[in-house]
Amino acid sequence: MAYSDKVLDHYNHPRNVGSLDKSSPNVGTGMVGAPECGDVMKLQVKVNPDTGVIEDAKFKTFGCGSAIASSSLATEWLKGKTVDQALEIKNTDIVNELSLPPVKIHCSVLAEDAIKAAIGDYKRKQPAPEREAFSVS
Amino acid sequence: MELPIYMDNHATTQLDARVFEAMKPYFLEVYGNAASRNHSFGWEAEEGVEKARKQIADLIGATAKEIIFTSGATESNNLALKGVAEMYSERGNHIITQVIEHKAVLDTCKRLEKSGVRVTYLPVRQDGLIDLDQLRDAITDKTILISIMYANNEIGVVQPIQEIAKIAKEKGVLFHSDAVQAIGKVPVNVGQDGLDIMSLTAHKLYGPKGVGALYVRRRNPRVQITAQMDGGGHERGMRSGTLNVPGIVGLGAACEFARKEMPEESRRLSFLRDKLKDKLLNNLDEVYINGSMEHRLPHNLNISFAYVEGESLLMGINDIAVSSGSACTSATLEPSYVLKALGAGDDLAHSSIRFGLGRFNTEEQVDYVANKVIDVVQKLRELSPLYEMAKEGVDLSKVSWTAH
Numbered sequence: 001m002a003y004s005d006k007v008l009d010h011y012n013h014p015r016n017v018g019s020l021d022k023s024s025p026n027v028g029t030g031m032v033g034a035p036e037c038g039d040v041m042k043l044q045v046k047v048n049p050d051t052g053v054i055e056d057a058k059f060k061t062f063g064c065g066s067a068i069a070s071s072s073l074a075t076e077w078l079k080g081k082t083v084d085q086a087l088e089i090k091n092t093d094i095v096n097e098l099s100l101p102p103v104k105i106h107c108s109v110l111a112e113d114a115i116k117a118a119i120g121d122y123k124r125k126q127p128a129p130e131r132e133a134f135s136v137s
Numbered sequence: 138m139e140l141p142i143y144m145d146n147h148a149t150t151q152l153d154a155r156v157f158e159a160m161k162p163y164f165l166e167v168y169g170n171a172a173s174r175n176h177s178f179g180w181e182a183e184e185g186v187e188k189a190r191k192q193i194a195d196l197i198g199a200t201a202k203e204i205i206f207t208s209g210a211t212e213s214n215n216l217a218l219k220g221v222a223e224m225y226s227e228r229g230n231h232i233i234t235q236v237i238e239h240k241a242v243l244d245t246c247k248r249l250e251k252s253g254v255r256v257t258y259l260p261v262r263q264d265g266l267i268d269l270d271q272l273r274d275a276i277t278d279k280t281i282l283i284s285i286m287y288a289n290n291e292i293g294v295v296q297p298i299q300e301i302a303k304i305a306k307e308k309g310v311l312f313h314s315d316a317v318q319a320i321g322k323v324p325v326n327v328g329q330d331g332l333d334i335m336s337l338t339a340h341k342l343y344g345p346k347g348v349g350a351l352y353v354r355r356r357n358p359r360v361q362i363t364a365q366m367d368g369g370g371h372e373r374g375m376r377s378g379t380l381n382v383p384g385i386v387g388l389g390a391a392c393e394f395a396r397k398e399m400p401e402e403s404r405r406l407s408f409l410r411d412k413l414k415d416k417l418l419n420n421l422d423e424v425y426i427n428g429s430m431e432h433r434l435p436h437n438l439n440i441s442f443a444y445v446e447g448e449s450l451l452m453g454i455n456d457i458a459v460s461s462g463s464a465c466t467s468a469t470l471e472p473s474y475v476l477k478a479l480g481a482g483d484d485l486a487h488s489s490i491r492f493g494l495g496r497f498n499t500e501e502q503v504d505y506v507a508n509k510v511i512d513v514v515q516k517l518r519e520l521s522p523l524y525e526m527a528k529e530g531v532d533l534s535k536v537s538w539t540a541h
Contacts, residue, residue: 032539033538036538038483038484039446060520064449
């Protein structure tokens with residue numbers, strides 16, 4: 001199968017590879033996929049709690065070249081976005097940017113899921129004082 | 138050193154220039170129909186065919202009359218299984234095969250099942266070999282055929298052919314073997330091995346594509362096969378169709394070179410294969426060989442690099458032609474059924490690479506391939522969340538993954 005230039009570029013020069021401290025309250029971690037399915041993505045975001053802006057994003061991916069490229073691209077897009085803007089990233093945006101063929105669409109779906117999982121993890125870590133106050137009474 | 142490097146010799150092999158030379162006159166000069174009995178054009182073509190028949194027979198310890206030409210091993214396997222099922226339908230309707238056969242056998246069995254044949258698919262052990270006790274237990278008074286490949290195309294594991302033949306003979310059951318991967322690589326002798334029917338093909342042994350043969354025993358027992366194509370009654374009535382004379386001449390020449398050069402070539406290939414294996418094992422952790430190393434073709438290495446997905450590895454070594462059992466490289470998006478059958482887990486199937494060395498590979502190429510694979514595996518493990526978790530001591534089998 002021929003890969004698009006953008007997939008090859010991300011595969012050969014993956015952006016933002018690495019890990020952030022998953023125990024930090026400002027870091028959200030998403031891990032999606034399964035080894036027996038052939039792909040696992042770990043995507044992390046570090047959010048500024050005052051502004052809600054994603055200051056850093058890192059990934060590690062076990063998967064084919066398109067899965068690596070999808071998650072690498074996702075980290076590029078995440079940086080500088082607010083948490084709510086990040087949730088607007090759709091898998092189809094990734095498909096278009098990387099020109100993924102139909103058999104590789106699941107890679108982009110996985111990347112979208114990883115973004116949602118990372119943001120979800122971050123949100124769970126944030127205190128929600130008002131709601132807690134209500135639930136006491 | 139020229140790139141890319143071809144190391145996928147289980148898929149097909151490069152035509153040997155000497156084979157090509159042997160074939161050449163049969164395209165432009167000796168163009169007669171080998172079945173034309175009344176002129177020299179036909180006689181010369183027939184002479185070429187009969188010489189090839191003898192060359193093939195000599196390689197496998199058969200007689201020339203026991204060689205039936207086909208278009209390749211897929212046809213040979215189809216003809217063997219369907220032909221026996223039809224010919225011996227009054228004696229029984231049960232065939233025994235194994236789960237790691239080539240699709241040409243498995244899918245033929247699936248079709249036969251639709252027409253009332255019962256098929257037993259024996260499992261294999263973790264080393265890729267069948268269990269002979271299970272084979273013995275599977276035989277019933279309705280069993281007419283055992284079909285077990287000589288050596289597997291993915292993991293190169295060589296089955297205990299002589300023991301299987303002994304059991305088949307004991308029970309009066311015919312024994313067919315798809316030997317495409319073994320011929321010319323390990324000594325195959327239909328007499329000593331006790332084979333009744335055997336499939337082979339030219340393009341796995343440095344011959345041309347589109348030509349193969351089926352060995353059909355003529356004595357003790359005399360095996361009969363119902364033709365699966367109707368026509369002029371060529372090949373003792375078992376396979377109609379004008380003979381592919383240049384292809385057949387090429388198959389014959391390929392067999393002759395294999396017969397003369399196999400001992401030396403097999404030693405050389407197993408030396409290169411072992412060098413590749415040792416380099417990979419000595420420089421990388423968590424590398425697993427799939428299938429028995431002891432019962433294995435000399436030129437095969439099938440190996441899983443844990444925590445690295447096969448297609449991404451192929452992408453990184455794109456100047457080397459090899460195959461992967463990864464789902465991403467298959468049309469079905471399923472990982473290799475052969476590796477799954479070994480029970481090692483789907484994750485290792487996704488991480489597998491098959492190296493198939495051949496006549497034209499050099500030691501320099503092997504060194505290059507080993508170094509390149511080591512580099513890319515290390516790079517991809519830096520990228521792999523699984524490798525990171527494993528290094529942190531996480532038991533990956535206990536993680537609840539979100540399967541998709």
